[in-house]
Amino acid sequence: MSSEEPDTTKEQLNPGNRKMKVCVATCNRADYSKLAPIMCALREDLDMELQVVVMGTHLIDDYGSTYRVIQQDGFEVDGFLHTIVRGEDEAAMAESVGLALVKLPDVLVRLKPDLLIVHGDRFDALSLATCAALMNIRILHIEGGEVSGTIDDSIRHSITKLAHYHACCTDRARRRLLSMCEDNDxxxxxxxxxxxxxxxxxxxxxxxxxxxxxHGADPKEYIVALQHPVTTNITDSLKMFDLMLDALLDFGVKTVLFFPNIDAGSKEMTRTIRRRGLEHNPNFSLCKHIPYDQFIILMANAGCLIGNSSAGIREAGAFGTPVVNLGKRQIGREAGENVLHVKDADTKGKILHAINLQYKKQFPSSHIYGDGHACQRIMMFIHKIRESLDKPIQKTFIFPPMRDTVSQDIDHILETQSALAVDLGGTNLRVAIISQQGEILYKMTELTPGTYEERMDLLMRMLVEATSKAVQLSCRILGIGISTGGRVNPHEGMVLHSTKILEEWSSIDLRTPISSKLHLPVWVDNDGNCAALGEKKFGKGVGSEDFITLILGTGIGGGIVLNNDLVHGANFCAAELGHITVSMDGPDCMCGNTGCVESYASGLALQREAKKLHDADELLVPGMHLTDSEEVTAKHLIQAAQLGNKKAEKVVERACEALGSAICSLLHTVNPSHVILCGHLAPHYVDGVHEVIQRRALPSAASSIQVMVSDLEEPALLGAASIVLEYATRRIY
Known part of the structure; x- marks a missing residue:
């Protein structure tokens, strides 16, 4: 090699000595608005060589021939690729992906980029990511980890798995990427x-x-409409588009209507626009494409934005522009208070009502998706990638810890996937084997010991016995779920604190010793929370997003489900429903307070009152029998009340009054759709509680609430099992 010739081998081995080739591929007007700021930053960076590939609808006249905008912005285009197969149906989308895969390799071989930047969730982007991954080109995916609610989710997450690096917009998106086993670094x-x-x-x-x-409308005196087809349900999508147009025509204000994107169904939408003659309607302005700077101004000054475009969820929030989001295309995205969702936009009346609610309202701007410094961060990230170009390209996935793989035979394959469930209460300790369908396959019950050592010893022995029984029943145990009284940190598997019902039960690590002994994952939660989870998966909470469960046993616990999520609270003290104060000078409670609902309506409270009556010889009535050695319990008080004992009836009425008052407070605080009462006392309280609610609660709360008794034999046990079954099979808890 002569001294004048550059040492290209050395240059390749030392990427820091040369410019980094970064290829940005843009497919449509929407992704260009996201990529253009990055492209500008790359063009200005002396260490970067920007390469631009233009494809997709940029090159189609019906969609505005928006490649001209890229050229007007001063970018030199390194490759134009016609990749769209016209037809605007499902087959055309699939053929377009294939056509892009045929054409892209030639361009990428010629450009030899070090990094390809791909945006979003469109089928064109999937072609780019697939091709680059197969050609060992590093991929940076912009806006991964988001959820919208259509086929776009599948495409977006597929690109995530192909991409080597990710620049996401929200912390929730980042956490989704982590849950998809992507490397945090x-x-x-x-x-x-x-x-x-x-x-x-x-x-x-x-x-x-x-x-x-x-058409010269004043600010806030017009509507912007952006509706795209939903490829997974084209028929309903077209119906919704028709209804939206009906509503806009009835509303009667000036409307800027954008033509839909090129997804399957867009041809039929365009025909609908033509059929209705909207080009000639003086209230409608039809647009194929608006320069992005002008689109921002148009959106910021609109009286309302309607449709199912992500612009309504993302960009409109920056200006507080009111939005009516139709259908479920964007339902999974994080949205500001400016967005009103009409999930089932199946009538013109619903859509028109939503427009009336939103039009001309002003909301505060929201910065869910950015603070104005994204490009600066992305450029620093790309420089960091540049430093690692000499390292192997193979990406690694960060999987959660798993048990060692065992060889399978036919018996193992035919095993029933099950959970070991524990319900540790103030009176009884239960251990059960529960199938995925919620069937209790085996259960054992013992009295709960009074000390920590005895309690843990008994629990270990029962669990070991249950695992042996599982083998006999051909059950494959996926893990252990524990329901226990007291305040619990479910993340650490710790019992933080308990009342006197469970002595010596504070600062207890349940997860570590049990997991170490049985070599199984262990989950722990409060018994009230577990009862709520049991109802949510197997009982009367199935399909409900907002409900409350009260477990009425030795003590009183509960669980609150809001927006489909169990509420734990900042310090895991949420839903300690037994300790809602219903009287300022009531009886002493086991928690140390006075006047808690538990001190009136729990099994211990009824037992206390039963003993008082029995000591005064005022408990037993004809039809009741109590031997000298038999302990007086709550069930004797209930029996006496049912047989006409007026003093026993008064105790039960007072318990119903206390419990009903506590539930009224909950109705006025979280407004659930229904309240589920669990435990052996529930059937004796439900009618009295309902009467108290009708008398004490606000009419709007009392008229809609349903108070019902659980059908589940063991709601807390089933809830503990559901934690294991949901996590082990879907990893969602």
Whole structure:
């Protein structure tokens, strides 16, 4: 090699000595708005060589021939690829993916990029990521980890698995990427690049924009409509589009209507627009494409944005523009208070009512998706990637800990997937084997010992016996779920504190010794929370997003489910429903307070009152028998009340009054759809509690609430099992 010739081998081995080739591929007007700020930053960086590939709808006249915008922005395009097969149906989308896969390799071989930047969740982007991954080109995926609610989710998550690096917009998206086994070191929480432009835009200079696109309407006096087909349900999608147009025509204000994207179903939507003659309607302005700077101004000054575009969820929030989101296309995305969802947009009336609610309202701006500094963070991230170009490209996945793999035979395959469930209460200790269908296959019950050592010794012995029984029953135990009284930290498997019902039961690590002994994962939660989970998976909470469970046993516990999630609280003290104060000077409670509902309506409280009556010889009535050695319990008080003992009836009525008052407070606080009463006392309370609610609660709360008795034999046991079964099979807890 002559001294004048550059040492290219050395240059390849030392990427820090040369510019990093970064290829940005843009497929449509929407992704270009996200990628353009990154492209500008790459163009200005002296260590970077920007390569631009333009494909997809950019090159189609019906969609605005938006490649011209890229050229007008001063970018030199390194490759134009016609990758769209027209037809606007499912087959055309699949054929477009295949066509792109045929054409892309030639371009990527010629450009030899070090990094390919891919955005979002479109089928074009899937082609890019697939091709680059197979050609060993590093991929940076922008806006992964999000959830929208359509086929886009499948595409987006597929790209995530192909990509080597991720720049996501929200912390929730970051956590989803982690749950998908992506490497935390390769995830950047950058925010959305679009927000860099949105938050610096001068949206008050609206005169020429509104004159051009909104027929000269004043700010807040027009609507922007952006509706795209939902490829997984085209028929309903077209119906919804028709209903939206009906509602907009009835509402009667100026409307800027965008043509849909190129997904399957868009051709039929365009035909609907033509059939209705909206091009000639003076209230409608039809747009294929608006320059992004002007689109920002148009959206920021709109009286409302309607449809199912992500622009309504993401960009509109930056300005507080009211949004009516139709259907479920964006239902999974994080949204600000400016968004009103109409999930089932199946009538014109619903849509029209939503428009009336939102039109001209002003909401505070929300910065869920960015703070204006995304590009700065992304460029720092790319420089970090540049430093590792000489390292192996193979990506690794960070899987959660798993048990060692065992060889399988036919008996193992035919095993019933099951959970070991524990319900440790103040009176009884139960251990059961429970199948995925909620069937209790085996159960044993012992009295709960009074000391920590005896309690743990008995629990271990019962669990060991249950695991042996599982083998006989051909059950494969996936883990152990423990329901226990007291305040519990479920993340650590710790009992933090308990009342006097369970002595010596504070600061107890249940997970470590049990998991070490049985070599199984262990989950722990409060008994009231477990009862709620049991109802949610197997009982009367199935299909309900908001309900309360009260477990009425030796003490009183509970669980609250809101928006489909169990409420634990900041210090795991949420839903200690037994300790709601219903009287300022009531009886002493086991927690040390006075006047708690538990001190009136728990099994211990009824037992206390039964003993008082028995000592005064006022408990037994004809039809009751009590031997000298038999202990007086709550069931004797209930029996006496049922047989006409007026003093026993008064105790039960007072218990119902206390319990009903506590539930009224909950109705006024969290407004659940129904309350489920569990435990052996539940049937004796339900009618009295319902009467108290009707008398004490606000009419709007009392009229809609359902108070019902659980059908489950062991709700806390089933709830403890559900934690294991849900996590082990779906990893969602």
């Amino acid at each position: 390769r995830i950047l929480l950058s925010g959305c690049p679009t927000y860099d432009k949105l938050l610096s835009s001068h949206t008050r200079n609206y005169g020429s924009v509104l004159a051009r696109w909104a």
